[in-house]
Amino acid sequence: MRLRPLTALSAVAISALLLTGCSGSADPEPDPTADANADAADSQCLLDAQPSEASDAVTVEGSGNDAVVSLPSDYAIDDIARTVVNEGDGDDVHAGDLVTVHFSIVDAADGSVLDSSDRDGEDALPMLLDPQNSSLFVAALECQPLGSSVVLALPSSALGGGDTSLVVYAESVEKLPTIAQGTPVDPVEGMPTVELDDDGAPTITIPDADAPTETQIAVLQQGDGAEVAPGDLVAVQYRGVKWSDGSEFDSTWSRGGTPTQLPTTGVVTGFRKALEGQKVGSQVLVAMPPAEGYGEQEGHELQNETLVFVVDIVATAPIAQ
Incomplete structure (x- = not known):
């Protein structure tokens, strides 16, 4: 090949x-x-x-x-x-x-x-x-x-x-490991709940509550690796669901469980906020309103959706200047 x-x-x-x-x-x-x-x-x-x-x-x-x-x-x-x-x-x-x-x-x-x-x-x-x-x-x-x-x-x-x-x-x-291996952190009340299967893949349950109007971030596992800096290239596993009905719209787990590598400057605002300042090995839960998701992308299928991601941060590296 x-x-x-x-x-x-x-x-x-x-x-x-x-x-x-x-x-x-x-x-x-x-x-x-x-x-x-x-x-x-x-x-x-x-x-x-x-x-x-x-x-x-x-x-x-x-x-x-x-x-x-x-x-x-x-x-x-x-x-x-x-x-x-x-x-x-x-x-x-x-x-x-x-x-x-x-x-x-x-x-x-x-x-x-x-x-x-x-x-x-x-x-x-x-x-x-x-x-x-x-x-x-x-x-x-x-x-x-x-x-x-x-x-x-x-x-x-x-x-x-x-x-x-x-x-x-x-x-x-x-x-390197391809899932978060940090210390578990107590869940934040009112946020979606997350359960992991034996492979580390998350299941996300949306609470019976109104969607947040501002981006909310909670650390589910606290890593102790390098800190993600603005502009870094970050290797992540993630699953994304809609707050409206809990349905999945994107996931590395559904594509074989292989991480993806992306720059923090190349993702929507809410996703970027979930990455920058976190440490490798962490697992982060983020709920973002449309304004910090796809709200400005006219005609996008997720334009009006509040989005929830569970993100495993497995590596980070500075991009060459």
């Missing part, structure tokens, strides 16, 4: 390719790629790139954020290729996994670093291996044991044309 996004990515938008793939979306609406992502997590390799002279010729000194990637003179890439620098000893990584990654993205023409995981004092960055939004990392890390480090060579033809070819150094570090 060919990794479709590799033939459609723009090499001039490296940051968008790596950590802002969802930023074009204004709302947490149903993700048409999520079913594919869930299927991918249960399948074999999507691309399984093999070594070539180009990927073998790259040298890497050091590891993690200290890794230095060097290219030979007159370096050229003819096809997508991957060389394993060091093989890890963990379980194999697949599309759909949420892992922390050390990486450097290098311009194959001059060896300059275009982006890396060394940003804002961060160590390894969390990455949802989504074939649609983080396809470089799927191609680099899939079907290799956790802890592996690899070199991925990408010709410009695999990046949507142009003249820029890339060399990616990537090192998978840790597989």
